[in-house]
Amino acid sequence: xxxxxxxxxxxxxxxxxxxxxxxxxxxxxxxxxxxxxxxxxxxxxxxxxxxxxxxxxxxxxxxxxxxxxxxxxxxxxxxxxxxxxxxxxxxxxxxxxxxxxxxxxxxxxxxxxxxxxxxxxxxxxxxxxxxxxxxxxxxxxxxxxxxxxxxxxxxxxxxxxxxxxxxxx
Numbered sequence: 170x171x172x173x174x175x176x177x178x179x180x181x182x183x184x185x186x187x188x189x190x191x192x193x194x195x196x197x198x199x200x201x202x203x204x205x206x207x208x209x210x211x212x213x214x215x216x217x218x219x220x221x222x223x224x225x226x227x228x229x230x231x232x233x234x235x236x237x238x239x240x241x242x243x244x245x246x247x248x249x250x251x252x253x254x255x256x257x258x259x260x261x262x263x264x265x266x267x268x269x270x271x272x273x274x275x276x277x278x279x280x281x282x283x284x285x286x287x288x289x290x291x292x293x294x295x296x297x298x299x300x301x302x303x304x305x306x307x308x309x310x311x312x313x314x315x316x317x318x319x320x321x322x323x324x325x326x327x328x329x330x331x332x333x334x335x336x337x338x
Contacts, residue, residue, distance in 0.1 A: 196238070197235040197238065197337070198235075198306070198337040198338045199232065199233065199234050199235070199337070199338055200232070200233040200308070200335040200336060200337040200338065201230070201231075201232055201233075201335070201336050201338070202230070202231050202232075202233060202308075202310070202333050202334060202335035202336065203228070203229070203230055203231075203333050203334060204227075204228065204229055204230075204231065204247075204310075204312070204331045204332065204333030205226075205227070205228045205331060205332070205333060206227050206228075206312075206329065206330050206331025206332055206333075207224050207225070207226065207227055207329075207330050207331070208224075208225050208226075208227035208247075208249035208250075208327055208328070208329050209222045209223070209224060209225075209327065209328040209329075209330075210222070210223070210225070210249070210250075210251050210256075210325060210326070210327045211325065211326045211327070211328075212318075212323060212324065212325035212326055213323075213325070214288075214320045214321050214323050214325065215321065216285075216286065216287070216288045216320070216321075217251050217254065217285050217286070217288060217320060217325060218251055218252035218253070218254060219252070220251055220252055222328075223252070225249045225250035225251075226249065226250070227247060227248070227249040227329050227330075227331055228247065228248055228249075228331075229245055229246050229247030229248060229258070230245065230246055231243050231244065231245035231246070231262075232244050232245075233335055233337075238266070238268070239265060239266045239267070239268070240263075240264070240265060240266065241262075241264045241266060241275075242261060242262070242263060242264075243261065243262040243264055244259075244260070244261045244262075245258070245259075245260050245261070245262065246258065246259055247260075247329070249327075249329075251285050251325075254285050254286045255285070255286075256283055256284065256285045257283070257284045257285075258281055258282070258283050258292065259281050259282050259284075260279050260280065260281025260282070260292070261279070261280065261281060262277050262278070262279040262296055263277045263278055263279070264276070264277040264296070265277055271301065271302040272299055272300070272301055272302075273299065273300045273302075274297075274298075274299050275296075275297065275298055275299070275300065276295070276296065276297045277295070277296055277297075278293070278294065278295050278296070279293070279294045279295070279296055279314060279316065280292070280293050281293075283318050288320060290318050290319055290320040291318075291319050292316045292317060292318045292319065292327075293316060293317055293319075294314055294315050294316025294317060294327075295314070295315055295316075296312060296313065296314040296315075297312070297313055298310055298311055298312030298313060299311055300335065305337075306336060306337040306338075307334065307335070307336055307337070308334065308335040308337070309332070309333075309334055309335075310332060310333060310334075310335060311331075311332040312329075312330075312331055312332065313328070313329070313330050314328070314329040314331075315327075315328050315329075316329075
């Protein structure tokens with residue numbers, strides 16, 4: 170099981186490594202955002218308590234890196250709770266964009282790592298959302314993300330519903 174964790178950590182690091190080298194290929198600027206919303210974790214393991222879709226506050230920061238006009242990488246860090254234990258997600262989203270006037274719809278997948286108490290486990294999920302351009306360098310967005318946390322012999326599911334702002338440099 171430890172080898173799977175190390176392979177997952179190596180995969181996430183390797184995903185982040187080429188980002189600075191290719192980030193300038195799109196004409197859009199890089200953006201920095203903050204999001205807030207709700208997380209609904211479900212499931213339990215020996216080290217992570219049962220939650221049964223109980224709502225917890227979800228908030229985090231992210232960077233939006235446009236590689237081409239319709240494909241963006243989005244590294245993020247999010248915080249929420251499993252019962253009385255705090256969880257931290259470090260992930261990178263691969264987003265496919267469909268621009269429609271001042272609205273951009275997107276869908277993608279998101280691999281990463283989740284830390285809960287003394288447990289560090291890989292996760293994988295899908296996401297979808299919409300981004301609305303307010304002014305030239307400020308966007309609002311809404312997003313839903315559904316992911317699986319792989320811990321021991323059980324999977325834990327987490328639904329994230331959030332929204333936020335993105336400032337483009």
